[in-house]
Amino acid sequence: MQSIKKTARVAGVLYLIVILCGIFAEKYVRATLVDLTDGAKTVATISRNELLFRLGFISDLLMQLAYFVLPLVLFRILKETNKWLAQIMVLSVSVAVAILCINMLNHYAPLLLLNGEGFNSEQVQNQVLFHLNLHSNGYRIAQLFFGLWLLPLGYLVLTSKLFPKGIGVLLILGCFGYLMDFVLYFLFPSESKALSEWITLPADLGEFSLCFYLLAKGVKKVPNHKCERLAANSKSYLQRNKQS
Template identity: 25%
Template sequence: MVGNTEQKQLIKTARITGAWYLMMAISGILGFMVFHSQIFVSGNPEQTLTNLIELESTVRIRLLLEFAIVISQALTAIWFYKLFKDSYEWEAWTLGIWGMVNALAIMISAISIASALGVANSDIGAMEDKVLLIQGFQNIISNAWGIGGLFFGLWLFPMGCIVIKSKRMPVWLGRIIVLGGIGYLISTLIHYAGIDFSFNNFLTLPATIGEFWMIGYLLIFGIRPMNE
């Protein structure tokens, strides 16, 4: 009876973890993949400045979505730790800490978006000064996400290892997540090494597959009992 109660509590924890993870995925897709390109134009700070002034409501939605990513990433990390801490404490700590580093990387991006919006609507006289500042903030946003790829990959390692070792979720889910972590690390290193590799974006595809599989499994099944 005690074991049954503990399993029900673990399933509840797993589903809450999945809900936060889903929120992170949705806010990330909307914020970075949908709204971001409407405002921040790569290599064109002048157009970006115009967008920041003329599309202020869109910029604020983009900023709020960045907040949502930071909050949901942090809470996902905390709930993953809670889910796994009793059986795999060291891996759970690593997963939680590296997940928090992800949240900090995106927080740098959020600070830069807010700063860019403030500069665009400030009383700074010379447009040239505004353009230079916007270009700087634009680079910080891009690199917060780009270099953040190191820890976007690293936090997948303990997650995948726990799944493989515990067998309380499909073993292949864990393997794909680990492969996704490797892909993120290699993709980030290739990009910042200045290597022109046309298939670089495909290196993170296993991570996308693994993370959405993980979200679905957490929400639908939760976590298996220890003896399965």
């Protein structure tokens, strides 16, 4: 019991790192320094706040490292519920992290361009915006797997009896919300901006709730799977003997 609770709290800490580092990099650093419609403004802002831009880069990498380890820890808790789905959960995150890490080259490219000569030229400004737009679109591609991992995770949370069922429902809804947001972004990018926060709200609520539950309580209880299987086998054996 204590062992699985410790494992759950490690997962909670990793989840918290993912959330805090992701919010800092995306909602603070890039939201503050990057304007994808104005190259001159973006170049000037990044040049004045280069350290902050680099901190956003490091924060994103820390988020991706924690995000990679998180499902491996959750796997230890949830594999007894359904090992196949737990493996799909790990695989989905592994693909998402691979995309995110490669995409970070587009985040770092502006620093290389701005350290060269003539960084105030229109050509360099256009190149900076090009790479930052690529980074934004690459993040959206990874979002496909952000969504996919929530489906097995949500089902496992819902059926494991280790967590409140409401969290599992929110995670499953969050999966379909992320997938819908992904489709809308690439088919109708201008309309998706107004809907994105509402569509992904169940995912945010589900992930925040799971993170805080893991930190505060760990798990509800630890079912003895061996005893459950033994009881099921005994019941089946008695039923067969009764019928014979």
